[in-house]
Amino acid sequence: MDRRKFIKGTTISCMAFSLPNMAWSAFKDASGPIRIGLITDLHQDIMHDGLQRMQAFVEEVRIQQPDAIMQLGDFAYPGEKNKEVIQLFNEAHEQSLHVIGNHDTDAGYTTDQCLSYWGMPGRYYVKEIKGIHFIILDGNEKGSSIHTGGYASYIGKEQQSWLVEQLKTLNGPVVIVSHQPLLGPAEIDNADEIQNILTAAKEKILFAINGHTHIDMLLEKEGIPYVHLNSASYLWVGKDYRHQSYSEEIHEAYPWISYTCPYKDSLFAFMTIDPKTGTVTIKGKTSEWQGESPQELEVGNYPTLTMGKEIVPSISNRKIQK
Numbered sequence: 001m002d003r004r005k006f007i008k009g010t011t012i013s014c015m016a017f018s019l020p021n022m023a024w025s026a027f028k029d030a031s032g033p034i035r036i037g038l039i040t041d042l043h044q045d046i047m048h049d050g051l052q053r054m055q056a057f058v059e060e061v062r063i064q065q066p067d068a069i070m071q072l073g074d075f076a077y078p079g080e081k082n083k084e085v086i087q088l089f090n091e092a093h094e095q096s097l098h099v100i101g102n103h104d105t106d107a108g109y110t111t112d113q114c115l116s117y118w119g120m121p122g123r124y125y126v127k128e129i130k131g132i133h134f135i136i137l138d139g140n141e142k143g144s145s146i147h148t149g150g151y152a153s154y155i156g157k158e159q160q161s162w163l164v165e166q167l168k169t170l171n172g173p174v175v176i177v178s179h180q181p182l183l184g185p186a187e188i189d190n191a192d193e194i195q196n197i198l199t200a201a202k203e204k205i206l207f208a209i210n211g212h213t214h215i216d217m218l219l220e221k222e223g224i225p226y227v228h229l230n231s232a233s234y235l236w237v238g239k240d241y242r243h244q245s246y247s248e249e250i251h252e253a254y255p256w257i258s259y260t261c262p263y264k265d266s267l268f269a270f271m272t273i274d275p276k277t278g279t280v281t282i283k284g285k286t287s288e289w290q291g292e293s294p295q296e297l298e299v300g301n302y303p304t305l306t307m308g309k310e311i312v313p314s315i316s317n318r319k320i321q322k
Helices: 003-007 021-025 050-064 080-090 111-118 157-169 191-200 248-253 255-259
Strands: 034-039 068-071 096-098 125-129 132-136 174-178 205-210 217-221 224-228 234-236 260-262 269-274 279-284 318-321
Touching: 034 050, 050 080, 080 111, 096 132, 132 157, 157 191, 248 255, 255 260
Parallel strands: 034 068, 068 096, 132 174, 174 205, 205 224
Antiparallel strands: 034 269, 125 132, 217 224, 234 260, 269 279, 279 318
């Protein structure tokens, strides 16, 4: 992740958030609350225990019985080596939705393999669940005029036109889903353009949600809440803070773990959207650091974020209401 992109936008103040009344009025004969299980940034190909982290999520899915589950990217390379964890997620619910992250096409894997192996309808698509339209975006496109290297983080003109058309024609409230943030730390290169599109249709939009940043944060702009969902697995701290959180054998087999501060337990959340009360609630998991914490390591990569607030081994419980 580009540190400059991460710092950009973190000075936006957090506040109490309201949902647009008109978005709620778009519900048609809602039968009750809509519940979605959420997990992001598992990084199966970095972590030695990615399968166990996904198993913890799936076990909770069986208990909670949500209407759908969704992973928000940086999941698992789309190939035979990860067949078990991919099938575990896909078979956990008949409505299992995917978002493509920037790391899912590392190591020579392709977007087409993600679509095929994971079972996605497209790089970006719409899925309706009990009257709510989830618009899933692909923030991995090339074409940014300010891109200077590293992973592409951009939504191109064709996808923008598609997004505008969806927001114009869809009846019912909308949730915007992406891997890369559309607002705040590490936001996509043309975040302003996408924010303007969303603002123009904010009467339909309940909120936007993303993964990618491995932080716990809620922001607002022009009446639209933007949720940063924390990683299931770790905070990336980089080579300057390399250390061992597990045994020598694990670090030898999975060397990239040394660049992280792992969470002891898997993090994920269950989100409830209740049209009758006009509220969105997020109930997240809480864990603790495995080994030395970012505070103990005196990590300085995130000067505009707060240890213990955005940088935490947890996903906050939140309520957003009209």
